[in-house]
Amino acid sequence: MSSSPRFAVTGIGAVATGTISADGIWHMLNAPPAQLSQASILHPQALPFPFFSAPEASFGPDGRRHNALDTLSLARLATREALSSSGFVPGKDGMLGIAVGTTSGSALHFFDSYAALRESRTPASEEMANFFGCNPALELAKEFHAEGPTTTLSNACTSGADAIGAGLDFLRTGMCDAVLCGGADALGLVPHTGFARLMIYSDEPCRPFDARRKGLNLGEGSGMLLLESEASARRRGARIRGFIAGYGSSCDAHHFTAPHPEARGLALAVDRALAEAGVEASGIAFVNAHATATRENDRTEGKFLASRFPGKPVWASKAVTGHTLGAAGSLEAIFCLLALEQGTVPASWNFEEPDPETGLVPTLVRTPVSGGLALSTSLGFGGGNAALVLAGADHD
């Protein structure tokens, strides 16, 4: 694969617990984790596993709707910010594409309607109308005049990273001139129950990589980037926030819900991303790990990162955001870009005791970094793996 030209991030938009814009992200990452929200917010019947709620204001003036509109609302907010901050004008500046990763946003989101039918009640109309009318990529394409390639990617927890990879390839092959890419997910009773029943959900704040970790906390959010060629960005005089230097994607082909014990697929994805970026592991300044705080993920990923990136800072950020599913990979790509801008990596909260199975200790304090390149990893149901190499704006 050709390693040039370069593809620049000129717009960033983000929604996560405690913030409805990218401006609030750095403060969120460096402050102690926010208090978890009770699951009863999602549904009176929800199991008592707390989650990181998106701010109520991020769902629009009518608040959380408890249907497919919620994910679209988060995506719309982040997309609007990313496009606005980039200054890119669809049509005038070129053809715009859209790639949005999600899980809840594409699931069969009509639990209440089905429940009503089973009880011989008449379903309310809003839920199904929003199920069919709130597909993230399709609706955002219409709203933001994106006439290029359009994909709503549903690859479980790698969706957000894969959407960025899709955007990269759309640009590389000339299918469009700029891409809004990233991910979004709001929660509801069905996905929340599903994760709880898989016995991987912690009833207390999660502890990524910690020996006593009990599982993940789910979260809500959206992270969107405006990606274009460096030449296009410089021609427009846009502010470059960084670059997507490499992307790798793979599947374990081992087990549907558990990662390959030797991280076979993750290694392949990371190798591909590094090769595309033209860099060895030693050239990476730090890693933002997937680090969901489940026993399986953190064991597999922790062992791999400890051996592949010895001595490199490994940052586990999900203690602050929760696992935002389809948004995770794109939010964490944004986190990496911000950390590269600041020259520091935040602490990994809630870590106290190293796991002897991995030997990995994530960042315990805010850590200065230099070198200009970061790696972000994602792993998902179905055995998917995604790796992104992010470069700072000043990196050659």
Add this chain to the structure above:
Amino acid sequence: MTELFDNALSVLGTGAVHSLGQLAGLLDLRLRDAAWATSQEIPGTDTSQLAQIFPKLSLRRVPRAARTCLLATGLALQDASICPEVLKIPGRTGIFVGTAFSSATTSMDFMDSILDGGPKLSSPTAFSHSVSNVEAGMLSLLLGIQGPCMTVTQFALSFAGALASAQAQLNSGRIDLALCGAMEERDARFADVCSATNYSAQAPVADGAVFFVLARHKPGTPCLASGFGTPPAFVAPLRGEGALGVLFGQGSLAQAIDAATMLAEANTPAGTIAKDSHSGLEGHVIYVNAEGAPQD
């Protein structure tokens, strides 16, 4: 190639399986009218041929939708004369599945389990099999494919989106081979919810999966491409008003079936073969072009 075929991919093989047969059956169905389709008892897909194509595979606990995809993929690989062992070269084959509703049966099963016994007693297996990428993940697992696995879920435009993703990854050199297709699964409970809320046209009437084995374009081969922006003058969808329209008219399979039936015909002409807009709403358009191999 016309200018519409920027980024086009060569079609090495096609496989289709649906409630009323396989690829040859689709060509027959094109001759049937809507009234005939409406009068038919529509069964689930017959995936018994899997035992012949993949005799060593254990399909225990593989959801029905994934079996349908696996059979369509197996038929496409046979059509392409590609040995499944080739797929195991790490990272060089990608999977791209377009689906509006993925495994509708297991999604409804999970909702039933919540309603039957409450969230505390709901089925974790049903949940894990209800995620949208279950088909792509199962194809990866069963065929040993370690490359990228993408699932595109955007209703009627799902296949076109999957094809666009395959184009982007193949033409950027990320992979060398793509298994790209669409699938849908009927479910009576899902159909009932759609019917009760005035969305009956959205529920799949028939099961099915269509898969293509795709590679970077080589001259003289049949090819597929997705297109964006202002569509050119186009030929009306092949499924039209007849039986195919009744069975597949609204779902993600429709464009894939149009592409498959057109490529399957002898002396296939060039040109745009389908245009679809987002269901029920003023629309976003992605068009799919198919072109047959030039005739000597």
